[in-house]
Amino acid sequence: QKEVEQDPGPLSVPEGAIVSLNCTYSNSAFQYFMWYRQYSRKGPELLMYTYSSGNKEDGRFTAQVDKSSKYISLFIRDSQPSDSATYLCAMREDSGGSNYKLTFGKGTLLTVNP
């Protein structure tokens, strides 16, 4: 079993739909939870990060972390064609203030149709 599981999709939705993406994980030491967006032939770019459990909202994007279930989600409201990309969840342990490696999910390919 991989440390981070993510359904690769693909996921296709009409413009304006609410999109729900999620990941599960097995390592209870993970404390930082991130969502990256990756356009074709580009590097990942950070959308949002959350420390420990809870919700975080940024515009049309909401990230949720449930550490008791080892489950994280990203919701995209009013999805736009420009949101079409691969969405990667990533996690890392809290290494006491120093940087450390990220563990990624496989990524979910999202297409928003106009």
Next chain:
Amino acid sequence: GAGVSQTPSNKVTEKGKYVELRCDPISGHTALYWYRQSLGQGPEFLIYFQGTGAADDSGLPNDRFFAVRPEGSVSTLKIQRTERGDSAVYLCASSFSGSSYNEQFFGPGTRLTVL
């Protein structure tokens, strides 16, 4: 300012050859990471530098892979005796160091194809 840059953007080589991939991090970032992304997969950690030293190289798959960062800025990932299974996109990321969370900024990657 400029982001993380990687050269070359594409590299095609033959099985058994040696390749070098270069990463220029964001100025002032002391932490540098290499990841490998195979087709249809998420990035997988290879090695992490703090300054000039490799703080964690646990992700390097075998001794054919080696990375250096001699002056604490530019880094080079070196692959000897390349194999077809080494074909992937090699991503570099950099970040500040210090307390709490520091975002890792990724470069566009080098697409390596081993024929």
